[in-house]
Amino acid sequence: MAAAEEADSIGQVRVCLCVLCGLPAAGKTTLARTILRGTAQHEWRSTVVCYDDLIPDHAFQSRGMEEQTHTEWKLHRQAVLQCIEQFLKNCDVSTDLPVSCKINCTAWERCIQDLLEPQSDNAPLIFLLDDNFYYPSMRYEVYQLARKYSLGFCQVYLHCDLESCTSRNQSRSKPIPAEVILDMSKRLEAPNPQKNSWETNSITLNTTDHFSDSDIQKVMELLSSALTNPLSPVEDHTEQKMADRLKCATSVVHQADQACRRLISEAMKTARENQVPPGQMRSLAAQLNESKAKFLHDLRTQFLQDVHLTDEDVDVDRAVKTAIHVFDSDKKDILLRAMSDYT
Template identity: 35%
Template sequence: MDTQSSKSSKCLVVLSGIPGCGKSTLAKLLYDKLGRIYVEEQRSYLKSSKCLDVIVVSYDELIPENIPLDDKSQQTWKECREEILFCIDYLLKKEISLESLTKSPPGVSDVLWETFYAIVRKQFTSAESVVIVLDDNMYYTSMRNKYFQIARKYTCGFCQLHLACNVQTALKRNVIRNQPITEDVIVAMAAKIEPPNTHYNSWETYSIVINTDSEIESQLPRIMSLVKTAMLNPVQPIEETNPALTAESRQICSSNVIHQSDQILRKIVSQKMTNLKGIAEDKSTLQQLSKKYIDVRKTCLDKIKTGQVSFPVAVDEPNVSCDINSELYQQILRLFEQLLKEIT
């Protein structure tokens, strides 16, 4: 890849993690020190001392705290998040130029836009490069993927920082927050959260996990390296093709993936059953484990059919399912083992 021609001057950095894991602390560190690290690493050929702006967009500052706890609250919360997404899209569309951000974009309330614009104006100094840090829980993969699609739309860098934290540590930190949230919310989110999974989602390639049970400032060089790599390899737009041919190709590809996956899953279950025959203590145990394997196989296939998991590999070869060393086979095996572990 020609990094000189493809390099982007912008990067979206998505934080994820349960409340109390240290996202806001990390976001502040990135704002305070990432630009300085960038300059120190590249001082030999930078034209000025202010070559990297870090803009932290905190969802807590943009989503009203007084959303009522009723049936409408979830809808209001979703609408606020959608408006923030529009704001980020609009910001990149306008090339992060304060002069061009004269009015709120379509679909965004004047109140939210004024707050968003104030956040950007306070942090942006027209530097050569800009890193936009999204400070939010982002506990579902689908939430983060929306920002990946924006990065693709504007061909900019994209990376993820997942903050891993012990639930008990998060609960202790929550107590000393200015506005603590209920413990039930933290526990529930810890059960739901979906960390980046580079095995199944190729778009999450530029992701790292940071353990925040301990000091996190030492991770800044590692984070800077990830950001620079993402900027050198911006998300590329999808090439335009004939819509009819594209739809047909997707259908064929999807059918092939499902077929090959089904064949692989059958082989995995068959091998598991063969292994059981030599170690199962009684018929009842054998039947129970057999049922568990079949249930996991069905769950795996359902996830593949519904697009909950995808595999960034080619499956053009008709007999790829026969090769246990193929990438597709190994990825499905990892998925099977992961789901089996979850129900054990």
């Protein structure tokens, strides 16, 4: 109910949050400028929310390339979405921003100034979010905001080869280190509707060469579709959330259990080949099974306690592989001790 009331406060104006993602120098800013001309022809109010302009340089410098944690950089990213949310509630450039919102306020005012032009109070609003968005979790935060207020949501992934991005970057007035682009290219996870159902409304453009009229047409059709088909607001179904987490945890733990059994079997085979006595073999098997039981218990607890987790948000195969590394390390230590004791 609360989400519905907040959605009503935005009014009847159609709004779309469009994520532009890809490597640095893939052409996101150039595409955004071109889209602005297209939206003007449709008499839509639109703006480019450029994260590089809004987030202070020191925050980018401190981000590193680690997994998403509650760093200062992540808080700045969340602040950008807070600003968009505040604007949607008030549609006023003078609205006080959240105290924790440490973004470039001058850049933000420039960003939304065009949205306040008296073209038409009912003209659709288009926010073009210009950032790398290399992790799905970054894009999912935008999706959550769109769903909270029943907004349109879509994604445009700009696919450009590493060599072209690196070359373009060097011609910039303020190029970023080449190693940052290289590292990001290894970590970038493009939108994948097959894996993440919430990424269904996405298109991919090959931007190694120049944009074509067909590319721009595809983007305009995507925006129009997103405006026409806004997301449904979030409903707080605690029982369903728990069921989703349980389903996810069960899937991960089941696959991890199968992998652990194989690892234990391999360890026992290695022990036999090294002629470990029967008594030692029984002890080894007991230790390995005890370690497996504790590992699976901890893994299940971890997944059930993650309040943000659903089976749609998790790459199960990847989660299993990551978890199994932990057990495999323990298995090797137990086997090594058993063989050392026998020797």
